Amino acid sequence: MSFEPTKEQLIDFVYGTLPEAERIKVEQAVKQNPDLKAEIEGLSQSRVFLGNLEDEEVLEPERFIWELTKRQQKQRSLWPLVAVAASLSLLFLIAYATNFSVSYGSLELAFGNSHKETPLQLTTDQVQQMINSSITTNNVGLVAQIEDAKQDMKSDFQAQLAANNKLQLKDMQRIAANYKELPNDKVEAYLAQLSEGNRTIINDFFTSSAIQQQEYMNTILTDFYAFVDKQRKEDLHAIQASFDELAYKNQVQTQQTDQILASIITTVNSGSLGQ
Amino acid sequence: MTGPDLLQIAMEHSESLIIKARSGDEYAFNRLASLWYKRIYNFCYKYFGSHDAAMEATQKTFIAVHKSFHTLQSTDRFKSWLYRIALNKCHEEERGKFRKKMVSMFSSSEEGVTMQVAQVADSASSNADRKMLKKELAELVTKCLNELSSEQREVVIMKEYEGLKFREIAEALDISENTAKSRLYYGLTSLRKTMSKMNVTRETLDYEL
Incomplete structure (x- = not known):
């Protein structure tokens, strides 16, 4: 089968x-x-x-996110307007119902029937004096607080330093005592361990560095493509502009030639008519 | 090295960009969109045969990608995920006004295009004639693609023009690989029938080659 x-x-x-x-x-x-x-x-x-259908050239937006945001904002833009309009309508309704009034002379807002109160009478000097007094009181308080804080920090720092010194001294004494007791082979083993640790760290560093370099190369490659592509498009535009200019010049020249020819023909005709 | 090669390399090495863009890095998203913009536009363009509809669908695709990047499960699936979104946007656009516009544009000139291709193929001797023939053939391909059913057209474009693997097509369309292959088979077969109907012969194609 x-x-x-x-x-x-x-x-x-x-x-x-x-x-x-x-x-x-x-x-x-x-x-x-x-x-x-x-x-x-x-x-x-x-x-x-x-295979006869090739790719079309297209220019992508320069700043895509910007366009996205703009577009999304455009889509949402009607809602805030509606909300504001609704709020204002509600506000006007409440104001009307409660006899709301505004007085600009001394900036007063009132609901219901208005009644006048005698405003407090203060001179400019009195106000200035009140401000100065308040600033002085504040300054004195601040200086006192800063001084207190400085004192506290100083004493804390000194106490901490003394405690650290004590601990370090103890540690050093302990290390010195231990070192005396340590045999040579243990010291060598410790050094070998340190060496191995260093080797691992260096190895890790180079591996990590290689990965980073690869990523960096990829980034460069992408940027380079963008640059080449942009350059190519600019070149194409420049060529197109040159062609357009050439076509324009050609058209002007043709028009001029036509005008010259028309002028010659008119001259010749008028000459022959004169004869 | 030429432009497209560089673009291909850049697209294949865009994994770090995908990771950054997924975590909200807008600069990375911009670069990723810039890399894929031409491909998605061309995918949409071949789907519709219309620049306006393709631009609209492409823009909407990247808006949707930006909005739902967090739903991408794995960077390996980025390509099929992206094409799936693009296809959904094409379907949305197809239901809109552009489809009608495009159909009326093509339906008026079926005979004319066929005749012109045949005539130019007979007498194409200069470079300008060759360019014209190429343009006519491209229009004819667009026309034939639009004669296919949506299911067949999607698979044909994804495989022939976008170079997706059968696995990626299957993921993008949420079908099995065998179904994708089967749709492609029927797509290419009905394309061959449409070509015969429009007098596109082996000679015409050989001349172009």
Whole structure:
């Protein structure tokens, strides 16, 4: 019984993704079956036909986020307006219902029927005096607080320093005592351990550095592409501008030539008429 | 090294950008959008055959990506996730006004395009004629793509123009790999039938090559 590939296998065959063993089987079947051969040729021809449609050039927005934000804001922009309008309407309604009034002379806001009170009478000097007195009181308080804080910090620092010194002295004495008791092999083992630790740290550093360098290279590559692409687009624009200018000059020249020719013809005609 | 190669490399190495963008880094998101903008625009353009609809769908795709980046489960799935969003936006646009506009634009000139391709293929001798033939063929491909069902068109564009693997197509469309292959098979087959209907022969294609 002859081998008949499935549609999926035919697609894999045409796109070159069929496993080797199956590919050989399909190739053998194609040799024996002209219909199958025509079917595969048809699929390949469709692919060739599709190849006639190339990518379109498109300029992406320079600042995409900005555009996104602008667009989202645009979509949401009606809601605050509606909210403000509703609030204002409500406010006016309440103001009307409660006989709300405003007086600009001494900036008064009132609800219900108004009644006047005698305002407090203070001279400018009195106000200035009150301000000065308040500032002086505040300053005195602040200076006192700063002095207290300084004293507290000084005493705390001295106490802490003394305690640290004491601890350090004890530690040093303990280390000196231990060192006397340590045999040479233990000291060597400790040094070897330190050396191993250093080696691991250096190794880790280089590994981490290599990864960072790779990431950095990727970043450079991306930026370089953007630069090349931008440059190419600018060049294209410059070429287009040159062509436009050339076309414009050509058009002007044609117009001038036409005018000269028209002028010559008119001169010749008027000359022959005169004769 | 040419531009597209560099772009391809940059896109393949955008994992760190994806991680940063997902954590809210807007600079990283800008760069990522810049890298993928052309691809997504072209995907949408081939889906609609219309610049306006493609621009609209592309913009909406990146807005949706920005909004729902936190839902991306793994950076490995970024490509299929991105195309899935783009496809959803294409479907949304398709339901809108652009689809009608595009259909009316193409339906008026089916015979004309076919005739022009045949005529130009017969007499194309100069470079200008070749360019014209190429343009006509591109229009014809767009027309044929739009004759396919949405399901077939999506898979054909993803595979042929976007170079997605069958696994990625399956993830983007939430179907099995075999279903993706099957849709592609039927897509290419019906494309071949449309080509015959429009007198696009092997000779026309060979001439272009």
